[in-house]
Amino acid sequence: MFNFASVNAEIKYKDRDDLAIVYSEKPFFVKAVFTKNKFRAAPVNFCIDRLKKNKKFNAIIVNSGNANACTGKQGYLDCELIERKLKEEFQIENGILIASTGVIGVRLPLEKICKKISILKKNLSSENYEDFAKAIMTTDTVPKIVEYKNGKFRIFGIAKGAGMIHPNMATMLAFIFTNANIELKKIDKAFKDVIDRTFNSISVDGDTSTNDSVFLSILPEEDVEFNEFINGLRYVCENLAKKIVEDGEGSTKFIEINVINGNNKEKCKQIAETIAKSPLVKTAFFGNDPNWGRIICAIGYSNVDFNPENIILTIGQHKVFENGMESPEFSEEKVYEYLKNNRNVSLTVNLNEGKASWKYYTCDFSYEYVKINAEYRT
Amino acid sequence: MFNFASVNAEIKYKDRDDLAIVYSEKPFFVKAVFTKNKFRAAPVNFCIDRLKKNKKFNAIIVNSGNANACTGKQGYLDCELIERKLKEEFQIENGILIASTGVIGVRLPLEKICKKISILKKNLSSENYEDFAKAIMTTDTVPKIVEYKNGKFRIFGIAKGAGMIHPNMATMLAFIFTNANIELKKIDKAFKDVIDRTFNSISVDGDTSTNDSVFLSILPEEDVEFNEFINGLRYVCENLAKKIVEDGEGSTKFIEINVINGNNKEKCKQIAETIAKSPLVKTAFFGNDPNWGRIICAIGYSNVDFNPENIILTIGQHKVFENGMESPEFSEEKVYEYLKNNRNVSLTVNLNEGKASWKYYTCDFSYEYVKINAEYRT
Numbered sequence: 001m002f003n004f005a006s007v008n009a010e011i012k013y014k015d016r017d018d019l020a021i022v023y024s025e026k027p028f029f030v031k032a033v034f035t036k037n038k039f040r041a042a043p044v045n046f047c048i049d050r051l052k053k054n055k056k057f058n059a060i061i062v063n064s065g066n067a068n069a070c071t072g073k074q075g076y077l078d079c080e081l082i083e084r085k086l087k088e089e090f091q092i093e094n095g096i097l098i099a100s101t102g103v104i105g106v107r108l109p110l111e112k113i114c115k116k117i118s119i120l121k122k123n124l125s126s127e128n129y130e131d132f133a134k135a136i137m138t139t140d141t142v143p144k145i146v147e148y149k150n151g152k153f154r155i156f157g158i159a160k161g162a163g164m165i166h167p168n169m170a171t172m173l174a175f176i177f178t179n180a181n182i183e184l185k186k187i188d189k190a191f192k193d194v195i196d197r198t199f200n201s202i203s204v205d206g207d208t209s210t211n212d213s214v215f216l217s218i219l220p221e222e223d224v225e226f227n228e229f230i231n232g233l234r235y236v237c238e239n240l241a242k243k244i245v246e247d248g249e250g251s252t253k254f255i256e257i258n259v260i261n262g263n264n265k266e267k268c269k270q271i272a273e274t275i276a277k278s279p280l281v282k283t284a285f286f287g288n289d290p291n292w293g294r295i296i297c298a299i300g301y302s303n304v305d306f307n308p309e310n311i312i313l314t315i316g317q318h319k320v321f322e323n324g325m326e327s328p329e330f331s332e333e334k335v336y337e338y339l340k341n342n343r344n345v346s347l348t349v350n351l352n353e354g355k356a357s358w359k360y361y362t363c364d365f366s367y368e369y370v371k372i373n374a375e376y377r378t
Numbered sequence: 379m380f381n382f383a384s385v386n387a388e389i390k391y392k393d394r395d396d397l398a399i400v401y402s403e404k405p406f407f408v409k410a411v412f413t414k415n416k417f418r419a420a421p422v423n424f425c426i427d428r429l430k431k432n433k434k435f436n437a438i439i440v441n442s443g444n445a446n447a448c449t450g451k452q453g454y455l456d457c458e459l460i461e462r463k464l465k466e467e468f469q470i471e472n473g474i475l476i477a478s479t480g481v482i483g484v485r486l487p488l489e490k491i492c493k494k495i496s497i498l499k500k501n502l503s504s505e506n507y508e509d510f511a512k513a514i515m516t517t518d519t520v521p522k523i524v525e526y527k528n529g530k531f532r533i534f535g536i537a538k539g540a541g542m543i544h545p546n547m548a549t550m551l552a553f554i555f556t557n558a559n560i561e562l563k564k565i566d567k568a569f570k571d572v573i574d575r576t577f578n579s580i581s582v583d584g585d586t587s588t589n590d591s592v593f594l595s596i597l598p599e600e601d602v603e604f605n606e607f608i609n610g611l612r613y614v615c616e617n618l619a620k621k622i623v624e625d626g627e628g629s630t631k632f633i634e635i636n637v638i639n640g641n642n643k644e645k646c647k648q649i650a651e652t653i654a655k656s657p658l659v660k661t662a663f664f665g666n667d668p669n670w671g672r673i674i675c676a677i678g679y680s681n682v683d684f685n686p687e688n689i690i691l692t693i694g695q696h697k698v699f700e701n702g703m704e705s706p707e708f709s710e711e712k713v714y715e716y717l718k719n720n721r722n723v724s725l726t727v728n729l730n731e732g733k734a735s736w737k738y739y740t741c742d743f744s745y746e747y748v749k750i751n752a753e754y755r756t
Contacts, residue, residue: 039678039686039702070674072703104671105704210675279657279743280751287752293482296448297588300417308417324417325450326483365657366752367745373658374665374743 012065042075054095250368390443420453432473628746641732
């Protein structure tokens with residue numbers, strides 16, 4: 001059973017918990033995917049090493065308020081010190097993992113963290129998952145929890161993230177837990193595919209942090225069909241990913257981008273991603289501007305090959321572009337009304353050349369985004 | 379001799395000129411570089427065809443207020459109609475070229491344009507280059523003109539652009555004129571290299587428009603050393619490019635990004651470009667936030683290979699990051715003061731691995747940028 005606990009360690013915050021743990025007496029397996037940023041944070045390097053060394057794990061400890069990124073060799077040594085302290089206190093024989101999120105370039109306050117580990121132990125309960133979800137938040141405005149259940153089989157996920165965010169607040173972190181009894185070798189590829197379609201298909205500001213990590217923890221107890229497991233995993237990851245975009249800094253719109261009927265999925269993803277990152281598209285959505293020219297322009301510079309004449313662009317249910325020009329059906333007023341009256345909006349790019357597709361989630365760019373990110377850190 | 383003229387054709391604006399021409403009785407050679415956007419505007423396709431067909435040209439006609447982009451086959455036919463009218467009126471035997479900038483997806487008002495061509499002819503003068511520079515502006519706040527002179531040899535450039543900008547206002551256009559007598563074949567590669575180091579190394583919002591074009595017009599009269607010619611060309615292009623960034627929509631900072639001592643220039647450019655486009659870096663500069671973590675993070679996700687331990691990051695003259703962590707010399711207060719007190723700021727990424735380098739210009743992201751681009755088009 002996975003047990004959770006959190007505590008205030010005053011890492012950065014005085015009035016809320018900022019240190020959390022998930023612990024299981026029975027050791028669990030972990031699959032993980034990490035940031036591709038070259039400046040990987042110390043805890044990411046630590047986890048990569050431990051996942052090679054250990055087969056099973058008893059705990060993952062997480063702090064907010066400090067990313068332990070760009071902290072040199074000392075940052076890694078600090079992870080090892082926390083590991084040692086945690087193993088002693090919890091009498092852990094298997095591996096432990098560490099995740100951090102917060103300010104870049106500042107050493108972890110080791111003493112404050114180590115002092116609170118015994119309290120974490122006392123607070124452990126399978127019911128405390130919401131405390132865990134709250135303790136790992138930084139600029140998030142809500143905790144992010146998603147569950148999938150079928151009989152006794154369960155997949156349960158907790159995430160944090162709202163952009164690569166607030167002055168030096170990095171990181172998207174996700175922790176997924178399951179009791180599925182699944183052949184571990186089969187998981188790797190499927191897990192990466194699910195991540196690619198979910199956490200890697202969202203954009204708030206296009207910045208990939210130094211700490212991004214997704215951990216899948218497995219305590220094999222319930223037999224389940226592999227397809228059922230993957231469906232559940234996709235459900236949890238997709239809904240956590242959507243919650244991150246919905247909580248995007250300063251956002252007023254949740255935008256679903258569908259690129260369909262391409263001849264390969266990489267191309268579809270590339271086009272979707274280019275639209276999702278375009279500041280001009282994102283500011284147009286903020287202004288409820290039915291400005292299809294900007295979307296078409298972003299498709300055009302997405303650096304993939306397609307026939308511009310084939311493209312059909314739809315905003316919501318409204319066809320706006322076809323045959324290389326504005327659709328005769330286009331009504332500026334109707335699209336404006338659609339954008340104005342909906343927080344969740346969608347657009348579809350039909351490439352009309354094949355069967356592949358990709359879905360991407362993004363949010364708009366608002367004054368508030370600039371405000372949040374331009375405020376001089378204190 | 380290059381002669382210029384402009385006129386108000388009410389294409390979009392009532393109270394300023396929006397149609398301009400450059401004409402030379404003696405035909406001139408043209409080298410040109412166009413947008414890589416797949417949705418190339420009709421005038422871009424027209425120019426590509428004419429540059430294959432014609433060896434020499436007598437005129438380039440330019441309008442603002444309408445991009446003639448995403449206008450289907452009719453957009454191209456409209457270019458041919460303007461060409462025919464212009465050739466008749468001016469009795470031109472060689473080629474003519476057309477450039478447009480403005481709203482995407484709306485047909486050109488052909489009649490209005492054709493009606494004014496005779497007035498353009500009457501207004502022609504070598505002195506009217508500033509009228510030309512003003513008539514091609516869209517959201518630009520100033521006309522952009524740069525000259526290089528050495529004895530009788532002259533290179534003279536006019537550009538417009540301030541981002542891919544205002545609701546549906548696309549385009550960076552640049553027109554460069556010279557009397558240099560240069561072997562034309564030698565120009566191609568050198569011209570592309572200069573463009574790559576100048577107009578292709580600036581970013582306001584990272585959006586590449588459907589109409590971007592640079593025309594180099596040559597009336598070979600003065601013998602000049604090839605190196606002298608290239609130096610002059612680089613001077614003109616670099617300074618026009620800087621003027622575009624300085625006029626970036628809503629910008630309050632002009633940021634020079636230097637990536638030095640890399641082992642190849644492509645890598646240096648890639649890193650510089652990633653920093654230049656990061657919304658988090660751009661909002662930090664707007665807030666005078668000495669937030670080196672965001673710059674390091676952007677370097678880290680720029681998708682090239684380097685050793686993070688080797689990187690030295692400098693903001694202005696202030697070393698902020700080295701040996702994989704914050705520099706001991708870093709003073710938050712000093713860097714804040716530097717950013718606060720200067721409109722033109724710089725940062726340098728030293729890769730410490732080779733001899734290649736790249737320079738990139740960008741501007742910050744302000745409330746005003748969001749305002750300009752989120753306003754519903756009227």
